[in-house]
Amino acid sequence: MTGEYRKPLPRVTSDNRPFWEATKRHELRLQRCGACGRFRYPPAPVCPDCLSEDAEWTPVSGRGTVTTFIVMHKVYFQSFAGDVPYNVVQVELEEGPRLTANLVDVPNEGMTVGMPVEVVFDDVTPEITLPRFRRTS
Amino acid sequence: MSIRDRTAIVGVGTSRFVMKTPESPMRLATQAFKAALADAGLARDDIDGLAINIGWPLGVDYDRFAEVCGLKIRFADQSWTHGRFVGPALQHAAMAVASGLANVVACVCGVSFIQERGLLGGPGDFEGTREEGGTHEENPVYGLTAPAAGAALSAQRYFALYGATSEQLAAVPIAFRKHAMLNPQAIMRTPLTVEDHQNSRWVVEPLHLFDCCIVSDGASVVLVTSAERARDGKEPPVWIGGMQGMRAGRDEFLFAPPGLGIGAQRAFRYTPTEDELSVYRMAGVDQTDIDALYTYDAFSPLVWFVLERFGFCGLGEAAAWTQTGRIELGGALPMNTSGGLLSEAHVSGWNSIVEIVRQLRGACGERQVKDARVMQWATAWGDSTIFHR
Numbered sequence: 001m002t003g004e005y006r007k008p009l010p011r012v013t014s015d016n017r018p019f020w021e022a023t024k025r026h027e028l029r030l031q032r033c034g035a036c037g038r039f040r041y042p043p044a045p046v047c048p049d050c051l052s053e054d055a056e057w058t059p060v061s062g063r064g065t066v067t068t069f070i071v072m073h074k075v076y077f078q079s080f081a082g083d084v085p086y087n088v089v090q091v092e093l094e095e096g097p098r099l100t101a102n103l104v105d106v107p108n109e110g111m112t113v114g115m116p117v118e119v120v121f122d123d124v125t126p127e128i129t130l131p132r133f134r135r136t137s
Numbered sequence: 138m139s140i141r142d143r144t145a146i147v148g149v150g151t152s153r154f155v156m157k158t159p160e161s162p163m164r165l166a167t168q169a170f171k172a173a174l175a176d177a178g179l180a181r182d183d184i185d186g187l188a189i190n191i192g193w194p195l196g197v198d199y200d201r202f203a204e205v206c207g208l209k210i211r212f213a214d215q216s217w218t219h220g221r222f223v224g225p226a227l228q229h230a231a232m233a234v235a236s237g238l239a240n241v242v243a244c245v246c247g248v249s250f251i252q253e254r255g256l257l258g259g260p261g262d263f264e265g266t267r268e269e270g271g272t273h274e275e276n277p278v279y280g281l282t283a284p285a286a287g288a289a290l291s292a293q294r295y296f297a298l299y300g301a302t303s304e305q306l307a308a309v310p311i312a313f314r315k316h317a318m319l320n321p322q323a324i325m326r327t328p329l330t331v332e333d334h335q336n337s338r339w340v341v342e343p344l345h346l347f348d349c350c351i352v353s354d355g356a357s358v359v360l361v362t363s364a365e366r367a368r369d370g371k372e373p374p375v376w377i378g379g380m381q382g383m384r385a386g387r388d389e390f391l392f393a394p395p396g397l398g399i400g401a402q403r404a405f406r407y408t409p410t411e412d413e414l415s416v417y418r419m420a421g422v423d424q425t426d427i428d429a430l431y432t433y434d435a436f437s438p439l440v441w442f443v444l445e446r447f448g449f450c451g452l453g454e455a456a457a458w459t460q461t462g463r464i465e466l467g468g469a470l471p472m473n474t475s476g477g478l479l480s481e482a483h484v485s486g487w488n489s490i491v492e493i494v495r496q497l498r499g500a501c502g503e504r505q506v507k508d509a510r511v512m513q514w515a516t517a518w519g520d521s522t523i524f525h526r
Contacts, residue, residue: 008260008277011268042269042401048387067398068294071342072280076259080280085342088281090290090399098400100276108342113297130278 005124006079012128016043018057023129026121030097032058041097062119063136064093069103069111091117091133102132141419144231145367145374146524147241148177148360149491154324154482157251158354163205165356166197166247170206173358178371179241184360186212186239188230189246190222191485195256196248212239219272220433221391223486224383224520230361231377240362246487247356254352258283273391274400284392285349288436289341291393295438296343298397301456303343307334309437310347310479312465317476319466319504324351325480348437350478357487359494375494376525378511379420384519391518392439394446409448416515420523424449427523428509429496430470431489433516434477440464442517466504474504490514497526 012020022029030039033047034054046053069089075081087108092098103111104120117133124130150172152165174181187210192198199213212233216222223246230242255261258275265275265282273287295301310329317323329347337346367374390399398404417423424447432443441455449470450458464472475481475492482488493512495501506512515521 007280008266010278011266013268016269044269067404068290068297070281070286070289070293071339072282072286073339073342074258074283074285076262076282077277077280083280085339086280088276088279088286088290092398098398100270100274100279100281100400102279113294 007077007124008079009125009128015045019043020128022057023121023131024127026129028060028062028119028131029057030060030093030095031055039095039097041099060093060095062093064091064117064133066090066103066111066113066115066117067092067098068113071108087111089133099131101130104132104134106135139419140231140235140380141378141421142376143235143364144361145364145376146359146494147362147367147370147372147374148173148179149494150174150176150358151322151484151488151491152247152356154322154353154355154484154488156324156351156353160354162247162249162354162356163197163201165354166202166245166358167206169247169356169358170243170245173243173360176372177360179360181206181208183241184208184243185210186230186233186242187214188226188233188242188244189215190218190226191220191246191248192218194218194253195250196246196485202245212242220435220485221383221516221518223433223490224514224516224522227359227361227490227522228380228382228520231380234361234363240366242361244359244361244487245356246358246485248483248485249354250352250483251354257352258286270400283341285344285436286341287390288392288438289344291390291397291399291442292343292436292438294397294399295441299453299456303345304331304335305456305460306348306437306441307331308459309434309440309464310334312459312462313434313473313477313479315465316474316504317480320475320481323476323481324353325476344436344438347479350435351480351483353482355482355484355488357484357491359487359490372498373526375497377522378422378525379416379418379523381414381416381419381519381521383516389518392436392442394442394517406452408452409446414448416513416521416523420511420525422511422523426511427470427513429474429493429506429512430472431477431493431512431514432472433486434473434479437479439517440472443515446517446519447515447521466506471506474501474506493524497524
């Protein structure tokens, strides 16, 4: 077992770079429209409500609730072979947008829709930190 | 001017459907094409249009197919390689004919899911790595990959919101298996029980193996022409009475009805409006006129979603609605009478379009829907086409 991280990494683009720069600092920031004030995610060059290009990468609470979850049983990526069966969740943040991630420290049979969760940060490589979630204590 | 009854399907053909074959998708497609020409009583040179939804690397492309079959094509249409475009490809064929861009359009699907399994999830699934998420909500960074995972996200939330269960979901693949058992060309023809379904392995929980369609090889060809030409055909025309296009936007996730709250979708209680179901108005019918309904059943929850999206039952009611044989042959609304993608074959839904044509011709023998007059194609992502004899 080497320390090398072999799982897929996010595509960092001109639209989403500030998101990944923030998670590297262990901050969760989403775009907030400068014109109408709405948060949006995934990152996009304009606000889907008002088409304004004016947006600020604004810190969010990191708190939310699980809106759905699955348990992956089939191995599609060899790099996940040691993890099956593993969970994937969608979390609706208090600010509105939903993020896809994994839930840490919750057994697969213990997950529920509506479970309150909060963000944790996982430094998977020197460049990339993934937000994940844990049950709110 | 409405496109109602201005075009018709006049010929259908298929290759054999198989789980594994050394035959190329091109060979299967040429077999289906020749069968469709014979069925329609048309000559190769009558074909001047092509509409294709599944091209390389899963299936045959328009340019190679035209070269291989010696066609002279003046209307060629090919979508992104996805099954969801089966309805739109057929609609484009009808629109091309109605607008005079072609006399006869061949909708061609020759596909090998077996030879290219690596595309459906995992490192070979390049599309799933799209910035800000794949089209089925893939996010491989977190291990979320393969279309089945997207359907599972929707199924889990639907279960939680409406108290539906995996045992109830089993009614869908069981119904379609019963249909396949009456269809000599279907791949899966052994009986399926709730116990079999529940005991089958998880693919992506909460979806069991039997909630996921067959991965197979095969070809289907559907020939669309104008009303004038159709009346002189060898077989009675199957009229294209109405259509509505595929939906997109923030309230749309491919594998969920609006309002379910997956990904960017808003979460709200969705009831379809008359405007959102304009296919019925165009065709001059309503849900009670539909003798059988056909849908893209890549995963069994999609069948529930289409029933709710098109107003056959209310929001959250599909689980109970499908328990009593309603979607089986002999029920109030038979669905996917050939066995569909779950039990006949995965020819990207074209096998179901072929089945609609054969049903409306009264040619389906043991599985014939009695006195069938009007049938509908409709998908969880909102496109629909209504056919009648």
